[in-house]
Amino acid sequence: MSVLVYAEHDNASLKGVTLNTVAAAQQIGGDITVLVAGSGCSAVAEEAAKIDGVAKVLLADNAAYEHQLAENVADLVAEVGKGYKYILAAATTTGKNFLPRVAALLDVQMISEISAVVDANTFLRPIYAGNAIATVQSDQETNVITVRGTSFDPVAAEGGSASVENLDLAKDAGVSSFVGEELAKSDRPDLTAADVVISGGRGMQNGDNFEMLYKVADKLGAAVGASRAAVDAGFVPNDMQVGQTGKIVAPQLYVAVGISGAIQHLAGMKDSKVIVAINKDEEAPIFQVADYGLVADLFEAVPELESKL
Amino acid sequence: MKVLVAVKRVVDYNVKVRVAADNSGVDLNNVKMAMNPFCEIAVEEAVRLKEKGVATEIVAVAVGPKQAQEQIRTALALGADRGILVEAEDVQPLGVAKLLKAIVDEEKPDLVILGKQAIDGDNNQTGQMLAALAGMGQGTFASEVNVAEGSVKVTREIDGGLQTVELKLPAVVTTDLRLNEPRYASLPNIMKAKKKPLDTKAPGDFGVDVSPLVKTVKVEPPAERQAGVKVADVAELVDKLKNEAKVI
Ligand SMILES: Cc1cc2nc3c(=O)[nH]c(=O)nc-3n(C[C@H](O)[C@H](O)[C@H](O)COP(=O)(O)OP(=O)(O)OC[C@H]3O[C@@H](n4cnc5c(N)ncnc54)[C@H](O)[C@@H]3O)c2cc1C
Numbered sequence: 001m002s003v004l005v006y007a008e009h010d011n012a013s014l015k016g017v018t019l020n021t022v023a024a025a026q027q028i029g030g031d032i033t034v035l036v037a038g039s040g041c042s043a044v045a046e047e048a049a050k051i052d053g054v055a056k057v058l059l060a061d062n063a064a065y066e067h068q069l070a071e072n073v074a075d076l077v078a079e080v081g082k083g084y085k086y087i088l089a090a091a092t093t094t095g096k097n098f099l100p101r102v103a104a105l106l107d108v109q110m111i112s113e114i115s116a117v118v119d120a121n122t123f124l125r126p127i128y129a130g131n132a133i134a135t136v137q138s139d140q141e142t143n144v145i146t147v148r149g150t151s152f153d154p155v156a157a158e159g160g161s162a163s164v165e166n167l168d169l170a171k172d173a174g175v176s177s178f179v180g181e182e183l184a185k186s187d188r189p190d191l192t193a194a195d196v197v198i199s200g201g202r203g204m205q206n207g208d209n210f211e212m213l214y215k216v217a218d219k220l221g222a223a224v225g226a227s228r229a230a231v232d233a234g235f236v237p238n239d240m241q242v243g244q245t246g247k248i249v250a251p252q253l254y255v256a257v258g259i260s261g262a263i264q265h266l267a268g269m270k271d272s273k274v275i276v277a278i279n280k281d282e283e284a285p286i287f288q289v290a291d292y293g294l295v296a297d298l299f300e301a302v303p304e305l306e307s308k309l
Numbered sequence: 310m311k312v313l314v315a316v317k318r319v320v321d322y323n324v325k326v327r328v329a330a331d332n333s334g335v336d337l338n339n340v341k342m343a344m345n346p347f348c349e350i351a352v353e354e355a356v357r358l359k360e361k362g363v364a365t366e367i368v369a370v371a372v373g374p375k376q377a378q379e380q381i382r383t384a385l386a387l388g389a390d391r392g393i394l395v396e397a398e399d400v401q402p403l404g405v406a407k408l409l410k411a412i413v414d415e416e417k418p419d420l421v422i423l424g425k426q427a428i429d430g431d432n433n434q435t436g437q438m439l440a441a442l443a444g445m446g447q448g449t450f451a452s453e454v455n456v457a458e459g460s461v462k463v464t465r466e467i468d469g470g471l472q473t474v475e476l477k478l479p480a481v482v483t484t485d486l487r488l489n490e491p492r493y494a495s496l497p498n499i500m501k502a503k504k505k506p507l508d509t510k511a512p513g514d515f516g517v518d519v520s521p522l523v524k525t526v527k528v529e530p531p532a533e534r535q536a537g538v539k540v541a542d543v544a545e546l547v548d549k550l551k552n553e554a555k556v557i
C-alpha cells in the first residue's frame with residue numbers, strides 16, 4: 001500500500017497543514033511519499049524530507065507549477081499518482097482546486113474533507129454544514145482524498161530523512177495562466193493553526209472597529225476571523241471568513257464577538273475546545289454552543305476585556 | 310456566446326437537518342427544498358452577462374429527481390432561456406460531471422458556471438471535474454469574472470487572499486459568495502418561465518453510468534457540545550478563562 005501526499009507550500013517553505021495531511025496518511029497506513037510541485041522550491045523538498053514518517057520526496061520543480069495552477073498540477077499529480085493507492089491533499093483552497101481534477105482524470109469519485117480515518121477503506125466526513133457525519137466506504141483502485149487539517153494532529157516536522165528524487169515532468173496544459181494576486185499580510189498567527197481565534201461579525205458595524213479585536217488578539221497571540229456578514233459588508237477581507245464555506249478552525253479558545261451563530265458559521269468553529277460568545281442578544285443561537293456566554297454590548301465589553309488581559 | 314449553468318436542488322440553507330432514525334441519511338420528509346445558494350449566484354452571473362450583451366443564450370441544467378424541475382423553472386424565471394433536467398437521484402459529483410460533459414459536447418457553450426459547493430454534500434468537486442473531463446481551464450471560487458475576446462479573467466477567493474487567473478474559452482467558473490448578489494424572480498417572470506422549454510433526459514441518453522462509487526455506510530449526528538454558562542461580566546469571563554478553562 002502506498003500513499004502520495006501533496007505538499008502545500010509557497011515555493012519558499014512548507015505549510016504546516018502538510019503535517020496534518022501526513023498524519024492522516026499515517027493512519028491509513030503504508031509507505032508515504034510527499035510530492036512537492038512548484039518553482040524554485042527545492043528548499044521545500046528538503047523540509048519535506050525531514051517530516052517524521054515520510055519515506056520519499058518527489059520534487060517537480062518547474063515554472064508551470066509556480067502558482068499551483070490547477071490544470072497543470074492536476075495533470076502532474078494524475079500521472080505521478082497512478083502508482084499509488086491513495087492520493088491525499090489538504091482541504092485548503094489549493095487542494096480543493098486541483099484534486100477533484102485529478103480524480104476525474106483517474107476516473108474515480110473523490111472523497112472530500114475527511115475528518116477521521118476508520119480503516120483503510122472507511123472515512124468520516126461532515127456533510128450538511130457539519131449537521132451530520134457520514135461514514136463513507138470506497139473500494140476504488142485509487143482513493144483521492146482531501147483532509148480536514150484541524151481533525152488530525154500534525155506529525156513532527158523533524159525526525160525523518162527521506163531521499164529527494166527529481167521529476168522531470170513539465171505539464172503545461174496551456175489553458176490557463178496566472179495574472180496576479182493580492183495576499184493578506186499579517187504578523188498574527190495563521191487562522192487555521194492559531195491556538196486562539198477572535199472573530200467579529202455584523203455587530204462590529206465597520207472595519208475600523210475590528211481594531212478593537214486586533215488589540216485583544218495581540219495580547220493573546222490570537223488570529224482574527226470573521227463571519228460571512230462581516231466579509232460581505234466589506235469590514236474585512238474574504239480570507240478571514242470562518243464557516244461552512246470559509247475556513248475551518250479548531251483552536252483552544254474561540255471568541256465570537258457580535259456573531260449570531262448561524263449554522264454556516266458554527267460549521268467552521270464548533271470543534272474549538274472552549275468557545276466564548278459576546279453578544280447583546282441573550283437569545284442569540286451562538287450561546288447554545290458557547291462554554292462562556294457574556295450578554296453585553298461589545299463596544300463596552302471588548303475594550304474592557306483588552307484592559308483586563 | 311452561450312452560457313451553461315448547473316443548478317442543484319438541495320435542502321434550503323435555513324433548515325437545520327436531522328439525521329434519519331435508521332442512520333441511512335438525513336430526514337428529508339417535509340423539508341423545504343431550494344436551489345443551492347451558490348447556484349443562484351451562478352445563474353445571476355449568467356444573467357448579468359446576458360444583460361451586458363456578452364451572453365446570448367443561457368441554458369440551465371440540473372441532475373436530480375423530477376421535482377428538480379422547480380429549480381430549473383426558478384433559473385428560467387431569473388433569466389435563463391431553456392432548461393435540461395437529467396432525471397436521476399443521488400448522483401455523485403463524478404457522475405454529474407460526466408453528464409455535464411456530455412451536455413457540453415452537445416451544446417458547446419463558451420462558459421459553464423457552477424456553484425463552488427453544494428451545501429448538502431459539501432463536496433466542492435463538480436466544476437473542477439467537469440473542467441478536467443472537458444479539457445478546459447477552471448476559475449474556481451470566483452469573486453469577479455471578466456469575459457474578453459476568447460478568454461476570461463477570474464479573480465478567485467483563496468486562503469491567502471485573492472488570485473487572478475486568465476483562462477482560454479471555453480472555460481469553467483465556480484462561484485463564491487462575493488461574486489454578486491442574486492436577484493429575486495418577479496411574478497411576471499415566474500409566469501413567463503412556465504412557457505420556456507425544458508427538456509427531460511435520462512443518464513442512459515448520454516451513455517453515462519451514474520452508479521455510486523463511494524458508499525455511504527451510515528450517517529450520524531455530530532457530537533453535541535455541552536451547554537455552557539452565562540458569565541455576569543468581563544471580570545468573571547477572564548477569571549473563568551484563566552482558572553477554570555485554563556486557556557489564557
Ligand atoms: C451558502 C451560504 C454559505 C454561508 N457560509 C458562511 C460561512 O462560511 N461563514 C459564516 O459566518 N456565514 C456563512 N453564511 C451566512 C450565515 O448564514 C449568516 O448569515 C452569517 O453567519 C451571519 O453573520 P453574523 O452573525 O455576523 O450576522 P448577524 O446574523 O446579523 O448577527 C449579528 C449579531 O451581532 C449582535 N450584535 C449587534 N450589535 C451588537 C453589539 N453592539 N454588541 C454585541 N452584539 C451585537 C446581534 O445581536 C447579532 O446576534 C453562509 C450563508 C449561505 C447561504
Ligand SMILES: Nc1ncnc2c1ncn2[C@@H]1O[C@H](COP(=O)(O)O)[C@@H](O)[C@H]1O
Pocket residue numbers: 315316317318345347348351370371372373400402405422423424425426427428430431432433434435436
Ligand atoms: N445534481 C446536480 N445538478 C446540477 N448541478 C449540480 C449537481 N451537483 C452539483 N452540481 C453543480 O456543481 C456545484 C458544486 O457541487 P458539489 O461538487 O456537489 O459541491 C453545484 O453548485 C452545482 O452548480
